[in-house]
Amino acid sequence: MQTTHAAEKHIYGLYEKVLIAEVGLLVKAKLDTGAQTSSLSAQDIEHFDKDGEPWVRFRLAIEDAAPHTYELPLARVSKIKRRDGDFKPEVQRSYIKRPVVTMTVSMGTQQHAIEVNLTDRSRFEFPMLVGATALQQFNAIVDPSLEYQAQTPTLNTINNHEFD
Template sequence: MKSPLIALLASLSLCCTLAHADDQPIFGLHEQVLLPELDLALPAKLDTGAETASLSARNIETFEKDGAQWVRFQLAVGEHAEPRTLVRPLLRMGYIKRRAGDIAAGDEAAYTARPVIAMPVCLGDSRQRIEVNLTDRSHFDYPLLIGARALKDFDALIDPGRRFTSGRPDCA
């Protein structure tokens, strides 16, 4: 008697899981995103192996304003783009594990500190306010990396065999 009941419960569980997956958007490994506050569209890499999101920035400096911590930085997006200086409240400092190839002989720091800000991001037809750390990604093909924590906010599935599936972001 227990065996058919267990099989029924397992089938119902699988059915509900598949039904939920049908409702989730499926994005590719690379997608166009929109930073609505800046009216800036840019390509992003969706990386489930990274925990956090990273935005390409240069000349990053933290400072205090009215008793709160802030960060000033220039977007490092597009080699021909005019540098844009932004100022945002600092949420916290993030500590990102460094890759073995990034650590010089005698360097004991296994983590690098990066300022973290909140930023609205539009992916497909969904707009989410996500946390992004700031680092110079100008040597990468994608100025924005969206990690697993932010991808959970978008409630999306990632198909690494696909690219640019969602078209131009539209979360008006």
């Protein structure tokens, strides 16, 4: 087993600002090592086929976001375990299915293509949750006693990405 030295890691706070290339938006994110997948606040989520491939159409459920509809290829569908307060016996499932798309996310000086599930997070303070899989890609150490440790990414930090 290969180990990574702490000097190669990047220290982030519990909350960071991230830039999402596909939507051209800077959002506040909560870094959550207890969640496997990252999550972005979206609404009006609709599955459809484009050239025989599965895609997802959605709008952002974020206060300052433009009322634009986005379309991205569907990477997969994730099964998210329901929390005790979210379990509905009539549904008879202990999980929720959510569409997952790949998005280019910048945090600090790093940029990675990460998987993000789409769900309405408008009742939460942070429209994005960065999960453990993405945190591994960012080579992150999360210090919960810190907030906004990383340099705020700008559109200039995204290399060779075109916006619609």
